[in-house]
Amino acid sequence: MALTTNGFLNWKDALNKEKGFVKHASSEIHLIAMSMWNEKDRRQSTGISISNLxxxxxxxxxxxxxxxxxxxxxxxxxxxxxxxxxxxxxxxxxxxxxxxxxxxxxxxxxxxxxxx
Structure with a gap:
């Protein structure tokens, strides 16, 4: 959550599995955002809009x-x-x-x- 509200500031630990991007990539908020991004990408590639659904x-x-x-x-x-x-x-x-x-x-x- 801090990554989405404050940005990433601790660049020396960016690749640290305990504190960095790897930890964020497995967080619930990141997984939800990626799921929504993939859905948007899928709709754009097929030409389907929300209004069609x-x-x-x-x-x-x-x-x-x-x-x-x-x-x-x-x-x-x-x-x-x-x-x-x-x-x-x-x-x-x-x-x-x-x-x-x-x-x-x-x-x-x-x-x-x-x-x-």
Missing amino acids: INSDILERHRYYVKSVADVIKFLVVNELALRGTYDINEQKERSLFQNLFEYTIIRKDKKLAEC
Whole structure:
């Protein structure tokens, strides 16, 4: 984990099996990253994109959801309203104009968005 957040600084031990790259190469975080890299490489070589692997209905719903989030943000920005809010300790919930407007849109105005 330190290698991914801070970089590698101890170059004299880089080839040491106990402390260097060999140890990092067998770490869980490295193995996961390599697995994801290999999957990306495989998709690029075959011309398959993530959007081809996902059901078109699900992809369309996700696009609609992201567009709705962007619309709420655009409304707040155009009206020079803050997105941030406050944290209500009693309810243990954050309250913000963004969250309130988005929940209002989902609950009252847009049934299609509620299904996303």
